[in-house]
Amino acid sequence: MFSESARMSSAAELRYRVQAPNSKTRATAIIALDAPSESFVRRLSRDHWNDATFLTTDASDTPIDLQADDGWLTTIADRRTRVRDVVDAADQVIMVAAAGGRAGAAEIIGRACSRKRVTTTALIVGAADASDADVSRTLAQLRPWSLMVVIANSDDYVTDMMTALRV
Amino acid sequence: MLKKEQNDLLTQTGPGTAAGRLFRSYWMPALLAEELPGNDCPPVRVKLLSERLIAFRDTTGRYGLMDEFCAHRGVSLWFARNEECGLRCPYHGWKYDVTGQCLEVPSEPEASGFAKKITLKSYPLVERGGVLWTYMGDPATAPPLPEWEFITVPPAQTYTSKRFQESNWLQAMEGGIDSSHVSFLHRGDLNSDPLFKGAKGNQYNLNDARPVFEVVESPGGLYIGARRNAEDGKYYWRITQWVMPSFTMIAPRGNHSVHGHFWIPIDDETCWAWSFDYHPVRELTAAERSAMRDGKGIHVRVDTAYRPLANKDNDYLMDRAAQKAGRSFSGIEGIGMQDASLQESMGPIVDRTKENLVSTDNGIIMARHRLLKAVKALVDKGVTPPGVDVEHQKVRSAAIVLPPDQPFKEGAREAMIARPSVAPASV
Numbered sequence: 217m218f219s220e221s222a223r224m225s226s227a228a229e230l231r232y233r234v235q236a237p238n239s240k241t242r243a244t245a246i247i248a249l250d251a252p253s254e255s256f257v258r259r260l261s262r263d264h265w266n267d268a269t270f271l272t273t274d275a276s277d278t279p280i281d282l283q284a285d286d287g288w289l290t291t292i293a294d295r296r297t298r299v300r301d302v303v304d305a306a307d308q309v310i311m312v313a314a315a316g317g318r319a320g321a322a323e324i325i326g327r328a329c330s331r332k333r334v335t336t337t338a339l340i341v342g343a344a345d346a347s348d349a350d351v352s353r354t355l356a357q358l359r360p361w362s363l364m365v366v367i368a369n370s371d372d373y374v375t376d377m378m379t380a381l382r383v
Numbered sequence: 384m385l386k387k388e389q390n391d392l393l394t395q396t397g398p399g400t401a402a403g404r405l406f407r408s409y410w411m412p413a414l415l416a417e418e419l420p421g422n423d424c425p426p427v428r429v430k431l432l433s434e435r436l437i438a439f440r441d442t443t444g445r446y447g448l449m450d451e452f453c454a455h456r457g458v459s460l461w462f463a464r465n466e467e468c469g470l471r472c473p474y475h476g477w478k479y480d481v482t483g484q485c486l487e488v489p490s491e492p493e494a495s496g497f498a499k500k501i502t503l504k505s506y507p508l509v510e511r512g513g514v515l516w517t518y519m520g521d522p523a524t525a526p527p528l529p530e531w532e533f534i535t536v537p538p539a540q541t542y543t544s545k546r547f548q549e550s551n552w553l554q555a556m557e558g559g560i561d562s563s564h565v566s567f568l569h570r571g572d573l574n575s576d577p578l579f580k581g582a583k584g585n586q587y588n589l590n591d592a593r594p595v596f597e598v599v600e601s602p603g604g605l606y607i608g609a610r611r612n613a614e615d616g617k618y619y620w621r622i623t624q625w626v627m628p629s630f631t632m633i634a635p636r637g638n639h640s641v642h643g644h645f646w647i648p649i650d651d652e653t654c655w656a657w658s659f660d661y662h663p664v665r666e667l668t669a670a671e672r673s674a675m676r677d678g679k680g681i682h683v684r685v686d687t688a689y690r691p692l693a694n695k696d697n698d699y700l701m702d703r704a705a706q707k708a709g710r711s712f713s714g715i716e717g718i719g720m721q722d723a724s725l726q727e728s729m730g731p732i733v734d735r736t737k738e739n740l741v742s743t744d745n746g747i748i749m750a751r752h753r754l755l756k757a758v759k760a761l762v763d764k765g766v767t768p769p770g771v772d773v774e775h776q777k778v779r780s781a782a783i784v785l786p787p788d789q790p791f792k793e794g795a796r797e798a799m800i801a802r803p804s805v806a807p808a809s810v
Contacts, residue, residue, distance in 0.1 A: 218696060219695060219696050219697055219698045220698065221695040221696075221698045221699065221724075221727075221728070222695040222696050224728075225549070225695055225727050225728055225729075225730055225731070226730075226731070227652065227730065227731045227732075229730070230730035230731070230734070233730075233734065233737070238737060238739065239739045308742065335741070335742050336742075337742045337745070343599075343600065344600075348790075348792075348793060351790065351792075352789075352790050352793065355790050356788050359597075359787075359788075362595075363595055363596075363742060363743070364595070364596050364597070364598070364742040364743060364745050365595075365596070365597040365598070366597070366598045366599075366745050366749065367597070367598070367599040367600065367792075368600060368749070369600045372752075373749065373752055376748065376751075376752045376755075377745065377748050377749075377752075379384070380384055380385070380740050380744075380748040380751070381740055381741070381742075381748075382384055382739065382740075
């Protein structure tokens with residue numbers, strides 16, 4: 217006589233798995249932290265996503281004001297918006313920085329996420345062509361403000377990751 | 384989540400499939416050497432990558448791995464007589480050598496040369512480190528023999544076991560790189576298991592139940608770092624190695640041995656979970672070997688067919704009383720079966736279109752990403768996948784305390800390379 221575990225883990229039984237959706241869409245903010253990643257995030261925004269907002273830290277590439285308790289971000293449609301408002305509306309935040317790029321804005325964004333208990337993921341892209349020193353410099357700015365850091369050799373990982381997370 | 388076609392692509396490894404071609408690029412563990420213990424010993428049925436094979440050791444000690452069925456009428460050669468440098472089918476006496484070449488067809492005149500025209504498909508089978516390895520790809524592109532450290536250290540320093548797992552290889556392998564489940568599923572085992580307890584690193588684990596993860600691409604696969612707070616603002620790092628397609632190595636604890644796994648597809652619904660423990664600079668003690676045989680650490684107690692004694696037929700010996708009393712978080716005994724029971728409960732091939740991954744699953748997401756890219760590059764352009772190069776195999780996991788601003792890839796650079804007679808980085 218088979219046990220319940222044996223019967224229920226068969227391929228035949230798997231056909232009876234409930235087909236109803238088991239999750240709702242999570243609101244995700246994807247933020248380019250520097251100029252090189254900005255063009256990538258702009259390209260990414262043209263794909264179809266469920267609930268994603270694409271932002272840049274500043275179109276003019278001037279550093280975000282780290283002395284302030286809040287900062288400004290810019291949507292892909294060139295609308296200025298407060299970091300705090302972006303984080304308030306998000307279930308998760310993905311920060312993208314190029315290896316060697318300036319990622320200082322991660323601090324303001326990370327602080328806002330900490331306050332709201334919003335999950336932060338940081339991606340360093342283009343690591344294959346960057347020196348260890350460049351990767352380290354960017355990593356040092358991201359690490360304190362990220363619950364997960366991924367150092368990817370190429371930027372196509374970001375698309376795969378967002379798809380995997382149902383963004 | 385994965386799209387259905389991606390899930391199918393990565394989970395199907397039979398002949399002619401894309402992921403099957405990927406696996407056929409590597410030397411894979413096929414059998415423990417103990418399964419063919421002597422010359423002319425009984426042959427052993429083997430199924431790998433959905434191919435039914437027979438393994439045997441001939442009169443001179445040569446190993447053979449070939450099509451299980453006699454070319455004449457399709458009899459399983461498990462019934463064959465292993466005699467005088469070949470397997471002889473008991474039905475009509477056809478005889479094959481270790482290369483699958485038919486040597487004799489008794490009903491045909493020897494001078495007819497008929498036997499020379501009969502050849503069973505065969506694969507090389509080579510012993511290294513107590514494991515019999517096979518390569519099932521194109522012989523013209525066979526890579527060098529494997530150089531994993533656990534098979535290159537002296538025999539007294541290493542121990543390998545295997546167990547049958549009733550799930551697809553990918554969901555088993557993904558458990559090996561899913562560092563975030565340890566704080567739940569395996570809690571309680573760190574301080575009691577004889578192969579883990581006593582290490583200072585255990586205290587870092589227990590003091591900080593919310594590790595932060597970093598995933599970094601490596602030449603052969605991934606480094607997956609989990610960091611926890613240590614003294615003086617420093618971080619305690621546990622670095623897992625994943626080398627494509629299915630080798631994982633877990634960070635060591637104290638002076639305990641280093642350990643890891645291979646997950647090798649038997650077919651699309653079952654796999655072999657290989658588990659190894661070794662120490663780079665010392666022999667394993669009798670107590671350690673005894674504990675490993677007894678299913679401690681990452682090993683599992685199995686029957687003579689290498690099926691775990693706790694298995695789905697007996698509900699994995701689930702102990703609800705121990706679960707309720709807090710003696711066991713999952714109610715299943717042993718780290719290996721805690722993992723296997725849950726992975727098998729997903730069904731033979733988990734439907735990844737229904738999953739909801741979170742940020743801490745980036746190790747799994749990146750592994751799938753690299754596997755899909757490697758399969759595509761191999762199929763479209765013939766690019767040799769990562770992990771075939773023996774330099775990619777000379778890796779170690781590591782446990783190390785580093786300053787807060789130091790990338791673990793830099794701080795543990797030397798520690799993550801296997802070097803003969805150099806102690807592992809462990810806390």
